[in-house]
Amino acid sequence: xxxxxxxxxxxxxxxxxxxxxxxxxxxxxxxxxxxxxxxxxxxxxxxxxxxxxxxxxxxxxxxxxxxxxxxxxxxxxxxxxxxxxxxxxxxxxxxxxxxxxxxxxxxxxxxxxxxxxxxxxxxxxxxxxxxxxxxxxxxxxxxxxxxxxxxxxxxxxxxxxxxxxxxxxxxxxxxxxxxxxxxxxxxxxxxxxxxxxxxxxxxxxxxxxxxxxxxxxxxxxxxxxxxxxxxxxxxxxxxxxxxxxxxxxxxxxxxxxxxxxxxxxxxxxxxxxxxxxxxxxxxxxxxxxxxxxxxxxxxxxxxxxxxxxxxxxxxxxxxxxxxxxxxxxxxxxxxxxxxxxxxxxxxxxxxxxxxxxxxxxxxxxxxxxxxxxxxxxxxxxx
Numbered sequence: 001x002x003x004x005x006x007x008x009x010x011x012x013x014x015x016x017x018x019x020x021x022x023x024x025x026x027x028x029x030x031x032x033x034x035x036x037x038x039x040x041x042x043x044x045x046x047x048x049x050x051x052x053x054x055x056x057x058x059x060x061x062x063x064x065x066x067x068x069x070x071x072x073x074x075x076x077x078x079x080x081x082x083x084x085x086x087x088x089x090x091x092x093x094x095x096x097x098x099x100x101x102x103x104x105x106x107x108x109x110x111x112x113x114x115x116x117x118x119x120x121x122x123x124x125x126x127x128x129x130x131x132x133x134x135x136x137x138x139x140x141x142x143x144x145x146x147x148x149x150x151x152x153x154x155x156x157x158x159x160x161x162x163x164x165x166x167x168x169x170x171x172x173x174x175x176x177x178x179x180x181x182x183x184x185x186x187x188x189x190x191x192x193x194x195x196x197x198x199x200x201x202x203x204x205x206x207x208x209x210x211x212x213x214x215x216x217x218x219x220x221x222x223x224x225x226x227x228x229x230x231x232x233x234x235x236x237x238x239x240x241x242x243x244x245x246x247x248x249x250x251x252x253x254x255x256x257x258x259x260x261x262x263x264x265x266x267x268x269x270x271x272x273x274x275x276x277x278x279x280x281x282x283x284x285x286x287x288x289x290x291x292x293x294x295x296x297x298x299x300x301x302x303x304x305x306x307x308x309x310x311x312x313x314x315x316x317x318x319x320x321x322x323x324x325x326x327x328x329x330x331x332x333x334x335x336x337x338x339x340x341x342x343x344x345x346x347x348x349x350x351x352x353x354x355x356x357x358x359x360x361x362x363x364x365x366x367x368x369x370x371x372x373x374x375x376x377x378x379x380x381x382x
Contacts, residue, residue, distance in 0.1 A: 001349070003021065003333045003343055003344065003345060004021040004343060006343075007021065017342070018342045018366050018369060018370040019362070020342060020343055020344055020359050020367075020370055021343045021345050022361050023308075023359060024222075025222060025225040025361055026363070029226050029262075030224065030225070033226065033262045035265075036261050036264070036269075037258050037261060040257065040261035041258060045258065047257060048254060049255075049260060051245055051248060052078070052079045052080060052241070052245050052254075053255060053260060054080075054257075057267075060267040061073075061233050061267065062075055064267055065216075065235060068191075069204075071235070073235045076238050077235055078233060078234070078235045078241065079241050079244050079245055081248060081252075081255055082230040082231070082256070083219065083231065083232045083255075084217050084218065084221065084232030085111060086248070086252065087219070087234040087244075088185070088187060089111075089247075090234070090244040090247045090248055091185050091234055091240070092119050092151070093244075094247060096116060096119040096120075096121040096150055096151060097150070099120070099121070099148060100119075100148060100150035101121065101123075101146060101149045101150060101151075102121050102122070102123055102149075102150060102153060103124050103145070103151070103153065104126070105128050105134070106126070106128065107160050107347065107352040107355065108125070108155070109155055109159050109160075112153055112155075113351075121151075124146075125351060126140050127352070130310075130312055133163050133301060135163055136173065141176045141177070145182070149180070150181065151183050152173075152177065152183070153186075153187070154185070154203065155186075155187040156186060156187070156190075156200075157303070157304060157305025158190075158305075159190065159306055159308060160306075160345070160355075160357040161301065161303060161306075162301075162304060162307075162308050162309070162310070163301065163303055164194060164198060164304035166201065167206075170201060170206060171206060174203065174206060182213070183214065184203060184204075184210070184213060185215050186214060186216050188202060188216055189217065189221065189232070190306040191218060192222070192223035192278065193223070193305050194278070195278075195281075195305065198304045200305070204236075213237075214236060215234055215236035216234065216235050216236065218235075219233060220232070220262075223266075223274050224273070224274065226262070226266065229259040229263070230255065230256065231256075231259045231260065231262070231263045281307045281360065284307075284364060285360055287368070287371075288309055288367050288371060289302050291367075291371035291372075291375070292309060292374070294375070295379075298311050298312065298316075298378070299312045307361045308357050308359050310347070311355060311356060312355055313329065313332055313354065313356050314354035316378060317354075319381040319382060320382060321339065326381065328353050329347040329348050329356055333345065333356055339377045340377035342370045342373050344356045344357065345357040345358075
């Protein structure tokens with residue numbers, strides 16, 4: 001986050017910095033959703049709600065799972081939280097005990113290992129590469145399992161790589177943990193942002209046995225451009241949801257009543273804005289992937305989802321420009337920031353130092369200029 005903070009300071013000084021670090025959609029929240037929030041305020045829907053969320057929203061979430069994922073949940077198996085991140089945190093607190101091991105693939109979302117540490121568990125990291133599509137293989141999963149393994153965390157589609165698992169790939173992974181005590185925590189917040197006719201599949205939908213051992217996380221931040229509204233949810237076995245509710249009731253309590261009203265409209269109202277945003281993200285991905293892979297020495301996996309590219313920049317390590325020598329992804333990100341005035345996120349933040357994360361959640365003209373600056377600046381390294 002140091003690069004992003006420095007980029008903000010440079011922008012405040014009037015410097016022309018192109019910020020490609022952002023992890024949120026650049027589109028406004030759809031008007032029908034904003035209108036629903038205003039109605040809630042005018043109707044004085046501004047008090048506490050049920051800790052787990054209003055029944056109308058939980059029923060709408062259950063309908064979403066049924067219609068989109070062929071999953072059947074009752075409202076009692078669903079909890080609404082102040083963001084998907086809180087849902088993740090609550091689930092990890094409910095499932096992980098002292099010294100339990102949690103399997104996470106790298107690159108990973110930055111908060112996963114920290115949440116495991118806060119639960120006094122131990123993260124077991126499985127490194128992946130662009131050659132494997134940044135996916136865990138069944139054999140590597142099998143090798144990581146011990147008698148202390150309690151949880152497997154999947155991010156599908158993944159932040160920071162955008163990779164997504166097919167149904168067949170998920171089937172092979174769950175076969176490895178079949179018959180064990182291992183639970184699955186699947187973060188599906190980027191579910192609606194997928195490309196090239198990729199068929200998204202929720203791991204809990206594989207069969208009832210898998211569903212009984214899976215907690216699925218989702219929310220409104222990415223699909224409906226509602227990051228600031230802080231509205232996420234989890235679905236899973238009722239005993240786990242009940243445990244998550246206890247953590248939530250003694251920390252934040254219910255998600256904002258106004259955000260819940262807006263979230264209900266998001267799920268039950270028009271969905272055209274979701275598809276319009278997805279198409280625009282796909283257009284940006286195609287442009288930026290082609291632009292970056294034209295740079296000598298840089299390779300990049302073409303993601304199936306989310307709105308990030310995760311190019312391999314290790315070929316530029318141990319090179320120099322002026323008095324600066326690049327030794328790692330942080331050095332390279334700082335070099336691009338100061339020299340090209342383009343802000344990126346070092347791969348080391350995600351447990352993969354040979355890469356940087358670039359978000360294409362910004363206007364196309366900024367992506368065109370940013371790609372041009374990156375190429376010109378990397379070409380200067382010797």
